[in-house]
């Protein structure tokens with residue numbers, strides 16, 4: 045086998061597989077290494093994405109397991125806001141199938157994809173990159189002109205390339221229950237489920253429900269409280285509950301490129317700071333990276349001079365989305381349950397709900413965040429909650 049490639053991609057999630065497609069499409073000789081034996085096999089994900097992604101990237105829809113139009117947002121005291129999006133529906137995918145479709149597309153376009161292959165080290169040289177891969181018990185060496193890191197929430201290759209880590213890693217835990225626990229997507233806020241974030245319950249068309257929690261606190265306790273809230277008999281089913289937990293990157297890494305290297309998707313911390321969704325930003329950053337890598341080859345310049353265009357490219361499109369989500373989270377995560385209840389009331393005023401129903405978009409949140417932060421009622425609740433926490437901590 046020839047071990048020389050134009051581009052080597054590390055990681056076969058949506059980001060890496062999309063990069064493999066985009067770059068193979070441009071005629072490059074691409075190799076992708078993924079540690080799992082079968083693509084998508086070990087994924088933990090709710091799989092909620094907008095339908096726009098399928099159209100925008102011309103993706104097959106066979107992985108869709110539910111379509112959702114209605115959402116119920118539940119406050120800590122149990123009051124709720126119902127919201128139905130008139131124009132855009134949201135899909136839930138089976139991530140194993142979704143990733144496998146991306147794998148098929150990339151393979152058909154000519155990418156060489158190696159599963160069960162763990163990239164152990166990356167050495168950047170003047171003219172090329174050396175990559176050491178563990179395949180079974182054997183170490184194999186490969187070469188390329190540039191390397192793309194798409195390793196998700198694994199950061200062991202980052203520091204040697206000069207890449208930092210995301211601001212935080214949030215715990216996310218999920219179970220799949222073999223019965224329908226509610227008839228629409230429900231999102232739950234409150235300290236008994238989550239510290240700083242939220243929980244979810246997603247009905248699937250095949251009669252199952254995905255229940256999960258994203259939290260900085262005790263994830264197992266949070267998800268069990270949510271299962272109880274959904275009237276799931278925990279005691280009876282305790283032994284057969286298959287909890288799956290993983291981290292979610294929160295906040296982009298300080299630098300996402302260095303000589304002959306680029307980090308994309310969750311490995312660059314490119315995840316929605318409002319919801320923890322990383323599939324869309326992963327594919328988007330792969331697309332931006334592919335255009336810049338194409339430019340590196342055409343100018344034969346793999347230095348920071350050209351690669352910095354990747355970071356300015358993603359910042360232009362999603363930089364504010366990530367930043368505004370962080371601002372909102374900074375205030376929101378300090379709120380007590382009572383303040384979140386007040387916030388729910390405030391959302392009904394100042395036309396916020398109306399605005400979100402008319403203009404809200406599943407993938408683009410910054411304008412809704414700005415609208416929310418500008419609402420006098422919401423500002424009052426956020427500031428009061430923020431100040432009383434500061435005061436509590438100071439005493």
Ligand SMILES: Cc1cc2nc3c(=O)[nH]c(=O)nc-3n(C[C@H](O)[C@H](O)[C@H](O)COP(=O)(O)OP(=O)(O)OC[C@H]3O[C@@H](n4cnc5c(N)ncnc54)[C@H](O)[C@@H]3O)c2cc1C
Nearest residue numbers: 055057058059078079090091092163196309310321322323
């Ligand atoms: C409970 C939960 C629910 C979620 N729900 C949603 C959701 O509803 N919608 C949404 O958009 N996002 C969701 N996410 C986030 C989403 O799953 C991730 O952001 C997304 O998978 C990131 O894609 P990626 O390709 O960047 O990384 P990943 O999908 O994590 O892929 C990285 C791949 O790299 C491989 N890898 C890592 N290191 C190496 C190495 N050294 N050598 C070889 N291979 C390596 C890994 O095995 C993995 O296959 C959720 C996450 C969790 C935990």
